[in-house]
Amino acid sequence: MTDPADLLKADSQQPARTIHLVDAASFDGWLAAQPEGVRALVAAQKFRGKAQEQAILPGESADLWSVVAGVADRAMLGPWCLARLAETLPEGAYRLAEGSPGAAALGWLTAQYRFERYRKEENGAGPRVLLSGDVARIEPTVQLARAVALVRDLVNTPAADMGPPDLQAAVEKVAVSFGASVTVTKGDALEQGYPMIHAVGKAADRAFAPRLIELTWGDPEHPRVALVGKGICFDSGGLDIKPSSGMRLMKKDMGGAAHALALAQLVMAAGLPVRLHLAVAAAENAIGGNAFRPGDILATRKGITVEIGNTDAEGRLVLGDALTKVGEDRPELVIDFATLTGAARVAVGPDLPALFANDDALAADAATAGAEVDDPTWRLPLWDGYADMLKSDIADINNAGEGGFAGAITAALFLKRFVPEGTPWLHLDxxxxxxxxxPGRPKGGEALGLRAVFRLLQMRYGRKG
Structure with missing residues (x-):
């Protein structure tokens, strides 16, 4: 796809077509002020000034046409209000007749995302939008669009080309760009130090061996922030095998890792004054003679024992070891992303990440941040009263409660056992x-909750520049 930096430019009065914006309150007045020919052409295109509608307006010559587009509110442009235009307008430069795109510039960029790894398309350079007056927004907006594209690219890539080594390569590529350090633990060291990550991934082909991938960046004297991502590159369900319909999208089960990596990229690009520690637990939950079994008891890095009630509840296992590791460095904030439970989707659907927190102020700040950038999350209760659902008769805890009740909550409660006591923690399912x-959000891999958490970190740690 075209680099977002090529699609968002400062307005230096270069030639560009004009985009006129109208909303329900202004449409009638705007239409009445137009010449009769324009009114007839607008009517022929069935333009009524509604959000996401558009029409082409004639100019003094054939090549001087302009555009009128409907938005919900001209005074407050949301991220997606110009996305339809970016998807449909031909290549060239465009500027708003009044004002600047502001937040809508992000949707302009994300609308032009294309996943082209396996099917090359001749899409051209795409339409460019010009910013005047707030050119300082260009670089942050471009970085957001790049982070969203990173999540989409990683999630959209099939599991055959996005196994643990490929996920490691993606982390290493980001690290090189910002001078970060990467450490990878696998093999015997993984089995000894991170037994749950090893157990989940040991049945996979040796080329897809499990590993813990860690990235560190920033001044060691700055506040320590830990990001953890579930990197299950494909989830068959293990011996508790999923039906074929349940496996169809399991290439996306590393979506949590994609979010955590993209967030790390945003933090580093913004130069936030933090000591960043990213941990990606990467494995394929495969089936083989050495696969872990229902009823097995697993050791953990934390030292507690886990009875396996269901091998398809593997994400919380790998996260448990990774959360333990990042907690050993005493971070002041821990955030994890995971495509963890179908129960969360039943509760809040596909658009809303279920958010859990052990700190009410932190949860409130996350909600505020999400609302500010139109990337909402929905808090679910970290209800300790359900902890009994994870009791085991022969181990310290079971990885899957019986009965199917409160699946997203019990998964979060499992993770809570591996978060250091007293450390503020956010978990996004x-x-x-x-x-x-x-508009601006194509079918396929998507960043959901990424911008909300980045805004939260900006609120807490300030911005560079």
Whole structure:
């Protein structure tokens, strides 16, 4: 796809077509002020000034046409209000007749995302939008669009080309760009130090061996922030095998890792004053003679024992070891992303990541941040009263409660056992996928909760520049 930096430019009065914006309150007045020919042409295109509608307006010559587009509110442009235009307008430069795109510039960029790894298309350079007055927004907006594209690219890539080594390569590529350090633990060291990650991934082909991938960046004297991502590159369900319909989208089960990596990229690009520690637990939950079994008891890095009630509840296992590791460095904030439970999707659907927190102020800040950038999350209760659902008769805890009640909550409660006591923690159970396209948001892999958490970190740690 075209680099977002090529699609968002400063307005230096270069030639560009004009985009006129109208909303329900202004449409009638705007239409009445137009010449009769323009009114007739607008009517022929069935333009009524509604959001996401558009029409082409004639100019003094054939090549001087302009555009009128409907938005919900001209005074407050949301991220997606110009996305339909970016999807449909031909290549060239465009500027708004009044004002600047502001937040809508992000949707302009994400609307032009294309996943082209397996099917090359001649899409051209795409339409460019010009910013005047707030050119300082260009670089942050471009970085957001790049982070969204990173999530989409990683999630959209089939599991054969996005196994644990490929996920490692993606982390290493981001690290090189910002001078970060990467450490990878696998083989015997993984089995000894991270027994749950090893157990989940040991049945996979040796080329797809499990591993813990860690990235560190920033001044060690700055506040320590830990990001953890579930990197299950494909989930068959293990011996508790999924039906074929349940496996169809399991290439996206590393979506949590994709979010955590993209968030790390945003933090580093913004130069936030933090000591960043990213941990990606990467494995394929495969089936083989050495696969872990229902009823097995697993050791953990934390030292507690886990009875396996269901091998398809593997994401929480790998996250448990990774959360333990990042907690050993005493971070002041821990955030994890995971495509963890179908129960979260039943509760809040595909668009809303279920958010869990052990700190009410932190949860409130996350909600505020999400609302500010139109990337909402929905808090579910970290209800300790359900902890009994994870009791085991022969181990410290079971990885899957019986009965199917409160599945997203019990999964979060399992993770809580591996978070250091007293450390503020956010857990986002995200879908990482869009089942139907919307303007600026194509069907497929999607960043859901990414911008909300980045805004939260900006609120806490300030911005560079």
């Amino acid at each position: 995200t879908f990482a996928w869009r089942p139907a396209a919307k």
